[in-house]
Amino acid sequence: MPVQRTLSIIKPDAIAKNVIGDIIRRFEENGLSVIATNMTRLSAVEAGRFYAVHAERPFYDNLCAFMSSGPILAMVLEGKNAVTLNRQLMGATNPKEAESGTIRADHADSIDANAVHGSDSEENAATEIAFFFSDLDLHSKL
Ligand code: IDP
Ligand code: MG
Numbered sequence: 001m002p003v004q005r006t007l008s009i010i011k012p013d014a015i016a017k018n019v020i021g022d023i024i025r026r027f028e029e030n031g032l033s034v035i036a037t038n039m040t041r042l043s044a045v046e047a048g049r050f051y052a053v054h055a056e057r058p059f060y061d062n063l064c065a066f067m068s069s070g071p072i073l074a075m076v077l078e079g080k081n082a083v084t085l086n087r088q089l090m091g092a093t094n095p096k097e098a099e100s101g102t103i104r105a106d107h108a109d110s111i112d113a114n115a116v117h118g119s120d121s122e123e124n125a126a127t128e129i130a131f132f133f134s135d136l137d138l139h140s141k142l
Contacts, residue, residue: 007125034077037074041071049131
């Protein structure tokens with residue numbers, strides 16, 4: 001399995017619930033290392049740029065409003081198979097469909113407020129990491 005990097009975001013709902021530690025614990029216990037962090041707050045325009053791929057979807061405006069409604073924690077995770085492993089730990093987009101024991105099953109309230117973001121491919125991970133971080137911000141443990 002290749003070592004990969006992926007972008008994780010703890011969304012405003014999970015930040016408000018005070019579960020940053022619980023979410024990071026799950027990453028670390030499953031072999032992913034946090035190699036960069038940025039707690040920030042996006043404007044709606046910035047959230048729109050991040051989610052530009054969804055610009056034509058009916059939920060786009062709500063998504064941008066939600067992602068800019070409070071602080072977020074953007075992180076780079078590194079480890080074997082990081083992209084797929086992070087998606088497995090997150091669970092399905094709709095928490096009603098998320099497998100038990102996943103982050104979204106345990107912490108998400110709805111398909112809008114669903115606790116975490118994770119890159120869905122290595123290519124998108126590279127683009128999304130570059131949105132928040134420069135190479136100098138990444139501190140690999142390898
Ligand atoms: P993902 O976060 O699991 O990768 P995507 O399909 O990439 O899911 O959608 C991005 C985000 O947009 C989701 O996490 C969710 O917050 C929101 N979203 C996706 N589909 C819907 C929907 O049908 N209704 C409302 N919000 C949605
Ligand atoms: Mg996605």
